[in-house]
Amino acid sequence: MSGSATKRTEREAILAAMKTPPKGGYFVWDGVDEDDRPATPEEMHAGIEAARKKRGRPAGSGNKEQVAIRFDRDVLAALRATGPGWQTRVNDAMREWVNTQSA
Secondary structure, three states, X not given: OOOOHHHHHHHHHHHHHHHOOOOOOOOOOOOOOHHHOOOXXXXXXXXXXXXXXXXXXXXXXXXXXXXXOOOOHHXXXXXXXXXXXXXXXXXXXXXXXXXXXXX
């Protein structure tokens, strides 16, 4: 048997006290600092929804399709060396080529 009867009684008293909040509530805002103000239920729900929307991959445009294409290593290295956005630049170059071929 773990703990003494005194410790168990103290724990039960603490748990019972936590079940019933004090008259003024657990927190009283002094009205000085807006950052200390407790959030209203509406603000809490809005914050939760905003956090949920931010999670996961960003929504795509719906116009693109993922494909597998093979490039020579030196070509791919040169494209990647141009920095972030290289895939978008490849897409733009391909679009330009398609437009010149169809004209």
